Amino acid sequence: MNAHLEQLSPRPLWRHFRTLCNTPRPSGHEAALVAILERWAEGLGLAHDRDAFGNLRIRKAATPGFESAPGVILQGHLDMVAQANADHPHDFTRDPIETRVGDDGWLHACDTTLGADNGLGVAAALAILEDETLEHGPLEALFTLEEESSMGGALNLAEGWLEGSLLLNLDSEDRGQVYIGCAGGADVIVEAQLPTAPLADDEVPLGLSLTGLSGGHSGIDIHKGLGNANRLLVRVLRALEPFGARLVDYRGGTLRNALPREAFATLVLPDADEAPARERVAALQAELRAELSGVDEGLTLTLSPLDVRPAGALTEQASRLLVRALHVAPCGVERMSVEVPGVVETSNNLGVVSLEGGRFHLCALVRSLRDSATADLADRFRALFELIGARTRVENAYPGWTPSPQSPLLARFRRLHREQLGIEAEVKVIHAGLECGILGGKYPRLDMISFGPLIRGAHSPHERVALDSVTEFWGLLRALVEDLARGETP
Known part of the structure; x- marks a missing residue:
């Protein structure tokens, strides 16, 4: 199902998103997807492990010559909100998400939530891990569980497990914006x-x-x-x-x-x-x-x-x-x-x-x-x-995520945003529960930002994503990973 997704650009990202759409993953039912990702990592020779709660980490060694670059953590959650229109029977524990490309330039689901929140962030992290043309430092992809139902994965994340010092949360929903703080709840x-x-x-x-x-x-x-x-x-x-x-x-x-x-x-x-x-x-x-x-x-x-x-x-x-x-x-x-x-x-x-x-x-x-x-x-x-x-x-x-406007990571992102898109990125604080506040409590030395493609109607069957914003998001993410490896000045 959803073969049309693999015709979209960037193809590696959309190929992984197709896997996510075809694999049921409401909160508390992520095990099948975790198993698929573990087999995928083994096929590429990538190290992977899970903490006691079941959060998944996949690691990739630095490109030769960039071993001393700061470690980057690509972070997203595997679960999605399960909402369907009343007249549309859908078993989110068994049925795949059926998607369609609209004439409006947006990707929609058919009478259900789309799962772009946070499936596109997860797909982007997977595409980065398999990109052999990318120069990068040590990479970790952290995929948490049960974010939508309870923040359980982040709340129960093992301490002393992650190795990187920079975290890119890929769970925001506005193009042209970067988030540096969020509400607790x-x-x-x-x-x-x-x-x-x-x-x-x-x-x-x-x-x-x-x-x-x-x-x-x-x-x-x-x-x-x-x-x-x-x-x-x-x-x-x-x-x-x-x-x-x-x-x-x-x-x-x-x-x-x-x-x-x-x-x-x-x-x-x-x-x-x-x-x-x-x-x-x-x-x-x-x-x-x-x-x-x-x-x-x-x-x-x-x-x-x-x-x-x-x-x-x-x-x-x-x-x-x-x-x-x-x-x-x-x-x-x-x-x-x-x-x-x-x-x-x-x-x-x-x-x-x-x-x-x-x-x-x-x-x-x-x-x-x-x-x-x-x-x-x-x-x-x-x-x-x-x-x-x-x-x-x-x-x-x-807890909430306290903003750090002087973050060196933020400065790099803003410079790249100007260079890539020709406009300034808006620095924002969001009234939603990003996992960054919890992760920062467990790993207080992390420098973090959050960004993503343009998603509207999240948590409802009206959820949709602007296709051109995914292209922008992917370009920014690749550029940022390479920039951080090269250690260029903000």
């Missing part, structure tokens, strides 16, 4: 067992759904005003409280680091209130579409009768408390940075919410350029949901 998990009660004779079950949102990356896209399906459907449930609505179940979002595109609930209410409730939902659809006009145009809100009568629903008090707690929970941009104008400092994504049989579960992803603000926002969740008797815990916390 933490997962906030809320759980509760809430009381239920049988349905009254006059209560009828209804299905409530909110679909059609664009979705996106919960860090990069958090400030764009896109809809969050959980936030919006809870708003609808709040508006249905006067009709005596009680929640039966709920499911919204699939990943804590993706803006939820869809959410679904089952509720019950007195049959006499069904007609006015339908009118209220229709009015809310118009209101929400107006609010999202020009930003997220596809929202559809429906309330329909169900044939199956559930055994019970949350008690009226429990339903009201849960909906109200979710309604006031932090969601979206909390604060913009003063030190880095135009960059989000602190945010939260209500990523995954579920209710079944009275068991409530929420997973939110808090991000901030300040670790203290991450901790405070997580504590606000704890304080809020303790009011309804829920238990809250914080998992997978990772």
